[in-house]
Amino acid sequence: MNQHNTFGLAVGLLLATSCINNDVVLFETELVASVGYLQAFDQPATLHIEVHHAEFGGPVPHALGLIASFEVEGETRAPDSWRETILVPTEEGEGLVVYAWLDLDNDGVLCGLNGAGNEPVGLIKLAEFPSHNLEFELLLDGVCLGPERLYP
Amino acid sequence: MGQLLILVASVTTGCKADSLGTEIDGERVPVIDMHLHTGEWDSVGFASQEFIAGNLPFPINLNPEKSGNQILAPEGIVDELDKAGVSRGVLLAVYAPRTVGVTTNEQVIDNVAQFPDRLWGLASVRVDRWNDDREPQLAALREALESPGIIGVKLAHPHMHFRMDDSAYYGIYEVAGELAKPVYLHTGTSPFPGTSPEPPYTDPRYLEDAIQSFPETIFILGHLGFDAANKRHAGLAACVDLASTYPNVYLEASALGSKNSDPTGEILREGFVAIREAGVVDRLIYGSDGPQSPGFVNDYLNRTLIALDSAGYDLNEQRAVLAGNFARVFGVEVPKL
Numbered sequence: 001m002n003q004h005n006t007f008g009l010a011v012g013l014l015l016a017t018s019c020i021n022n023d024v025v026l027f028e029t030e031l032v033a034s035v036g037y038l039q040a041f042d043q044p045a046t047l048h049i050e051v052h053h054a055e056f057g058g059p060v061p062h063a064l065g066l067i068a069s070f071e072v073e074g075e076t077r078a079p080d081s082w083r084e085t086i087l088v089p090t091e092e093g094e095g096l097v098v099y100a101w102l103d104l105d106n107d108g109v110l111c112g113l114n115g116a117g118n119e120p121v122g123l124i125k126l127a128e129f130p131s132h133n134l135e136f137e138l139l140l141d142g143v144c145l146g147p148e149r150l151y152p
Numbered sequence: 153m154g155q156l157l158i159l160v161a162s163v164t165t166g167c168k169a170d171s172l173g174t175e176i177d178g179e180r181v182p183v184i185d186m187h188l189h190t191g192e193w194d195s196v197g198f199a200s201q202e203f204i205a206g207n208l209p210f211p212i213n214l215n216p217e218k219s220g221n222q223i224l225a226p227e228g229i230v231d232e233l234d235k236a237g238v239s240r241g242v243l244l245a246v247y248a249p250r251t252v253g254v255t256t257n258e259q260v261i262d263n264v265a266q267f268p269d270r271l272w273g274l275a276s277v278r279v280d281r282w283n284d285d286r287e288p289q290l291a292a293l294r295e296a297l298e299s300p301g302i303i304g305v306k307l308a309h310p311h312m313h314f315r316m317d318d319s320a321y322y323g324i325y326e327v328a329g330e331l332a333k334p335v336y337l338h339t340g341t342s343p344f345p346g347t348s349p350e351p352p353y354t355d356p357r358y359l360e361d362a363i364q365s366f367p368e369t370i371f372i373l374g375h376l377g378f379d380a381a382n383k384r385h386a387g388l389a390a391c392v393d394l395a396s397t398y399p400n401v402y403l404e405a406s407a408l409g410s411k412n413s414d415p416t417g418e419i420l421r422e423g424f425v426a427i428r429e430a431g432v433v434d435r436l437i438y439g440s441d442g443p444q445s446p447g448f449v450n451d452y453l454n455r456t457l458i459a460l461d462s463a464g465y466d467l468n469e470q471r472a473v474l475a476g477n478f479a480r481v482f483g484v485e486v487p488k489l
Contacts, residue, residue: 058197062249062280064313066346109351113317113358146352148313149320152281 026087029132031098034081036139037120041078046071046103048110050147051086054095054125063152065093078102088130096129099147100138111144118143123150172239173489174453174474177467182475182487185449186242186336187374187406187439188229190263191255193220200252200344207412208445223443226263230270232443236450239475239487241271242303242439244336245296247278248311251346254278257296264301272484274306274336275299277324279314290323297331303482304328304372308338309354310347316358325362329369334481336404337371340378340387349381356390363398370481371401372437376423378408385419388426395432402481403427406439409455410448417459424463433465436473437481 035047048071056065067089072082088096101110101121111117122140142150173180193216196204205216212219222228226243233241243263246255260273275296277289296302305328309316316337328335339356341349352358356377363371373394377387385408395401407413409420427436440452460470479486 056250059194060197060249060254064280065250111352114361146313146315146318146348148280149283149318152284 024089025091027090027130027132028085028087029096029129029134030083030085031126032081032083032133032135033098033138034136035079035100036122036137036141037078037102038141041074041102041104042076043078043104044076044106045074045078046106047074047079047082048101048103049082049084050099051088052097052099052147052151053088053093054097054151056093058092064097064147090130096126096134097123097147097151098126098136098138099123099150100140102140110146121145121150123147125151171489172234172237172487174237174457176457176470179467180489181467181471182489183236183238183453184240184242184438184475184478184487185233185236185238185440185442185453186372186404186437186478187441188241188243188443188449189224189246189255189441190226190229190243191224191246191253191259193217193224195255196220196253197249197251197346200346203343203345212445223446226266226271229263229443230267232446232449233270235447236453238449238453239270239489241449243271243273244306245274245276246306246308246311247276247280248308249278249280250313251311251342251344252308257292257299257302261296261299261302268301271301272482273302274304275302276306279312279321282314282320286320286323290327293324294327294331297327297333302333303484304334304336304370306336308342310338310340310342310349311344313348313353315352316355317352317361319361319365322362322365325366325369325371329366332368332483334370334372334402336374338375339373339391340375340408341381343380354387356387356394360394363394363401367398367400369400371398372404372481373401374404374406374439375408375441376403376405378413378419380407380413383413383419385422388423392426392430392432395427395435396430402435402437402477403432404437404439405456406452407441409459410441410444410452411455414455417455417462420455420459421462424459424465428463428465428469433469434472434477437478438474 053065072079120140121142245260257275264273277293379386442449
């Protein structure tokens with residue numbers, strides 16, 4: 001292989017394997033939630049929270065697209081509020097949905113086998129998004145359902 | 153340079169098998185591969201496109217879109233079957249827009265129609281707006297299942313994001329049972345980005361309620377509950393228990409025995425040993441999860457044959473796994489050689 005061919009192959013490989021770096025536009029928003037339950041849970045429990053695009057774009061558009069997930073510990077009872085700042089890649093999707101479930105048995109799994117746990121769940125679509133500060137009430141009035149069953 | 157290209161092309165395309173079937177103990181045995189993907193590169197999400205491209209070998213990875221479209225086309229798949237000596241393959245429809253993408257029932261029906269003597273298909277159903285459109289989706293599934301060559305249903309809870317124990321989706325099993333179409337289910341975690349790894353989406357034990365509730369519906373537990381994310385058995389015992397307990401449960405061991413997941417072959421062998429020791433060899437159906445890359449279908453079959461042999465499967469048991477069990481479950485004839 002001569003030097004010219006080597007160079008050509010290298011350029012070809014570079015073009016084929018490299019990618020064009022697109023700018024990712026991130027929209028900062030602070031979420032301030034109060035959490036409501038249908039009954040009191042006076043026991044240590046962890047609230048698992050997911051923030052999704054309501055509608056996700058790309059080659060195959062679809063409902064829900066996970067942006068961030070985090071947990072809030074309740075040391076003596078179920079958490080009744082939380083605050084979190086997240087960065088939303090606004091060009092990847094539209095709208096904002098917050099889903100949460102309460103881990104009553106602290107096993108990290110929403111409702112075990114045979115529905116064990118009856119763990120409460122809730123979801124809200126934040127109609128005011130985009131906004132840099134969103135205050136809302138998240139009512140956990142369902143049981144054992146994943147976000148796919150609550151939205152759309 | 154020219155010689156190098158010819159060599160690479162030769163290595164990547166391989167050779168066509170002399171005839172269909174594979175040789176075991178001096179006998180030709182027919183093979184059906186029940187797990188093959190078809191479709192188009194553009195219908196795969198960006199994150200999964202990156203994942204797939206990252207796993208393709210050189211030089212195929214240089215143009216993953218072109219290579220992907222070639223190998224996922226029905227002609228490319230039949231070419232891979234020919235190279236492996238596989239008589240029949242089963243193409244899977246996929247509706248997983250959040251993860252691995254979409255291959256529509258219509259695409260599968262069309263592709264099967266191009267090679268009706270070599271391909272069958274499994275239909276699927278879109279569930280990401282289930283609260284709004286479950287009835288039309290079930291109607292579309294029913295229509296697809298009545299199409300020529302469509303012999304069953306494919307579901308993948310972790311890719312499609314619905315719980316295995318959520319009775320809101322049980323209408324799918326009801327339709328499948330009513331039409332006598334077996335349901336293939338991905339069990340275990342997935343290496344693809346964006347999938348649901350939690351136990352209710354991946355652990356086969358969460359299917360037990362559905363298996364009990366629909367005794368007329370055949371459930372084929374794909375991948376033996378393998379933890380693909382960590383490359384280890386996780387749901388094998390649960391799969392074997394379910395097959396031992398319920399006559400409507402079958403097992404399939406695709407993907408987990410690939411070079412990437414199981415370099416030594418021990419993982420696949422371990423799965424086959426557990427199935428044989430539990431006395432449920434008559435429930436095991438062969439699938440590869442190809443075509444993936446040129447030669448994969450053939451390679452996975454060879455790795456399976458080695459694992460079956462080392463797990464102590466005799467000729468009749470291997471015949472059953474490679475084609476006989478499939479033919480019985482799906483109500484088709486074992487391919488003639």
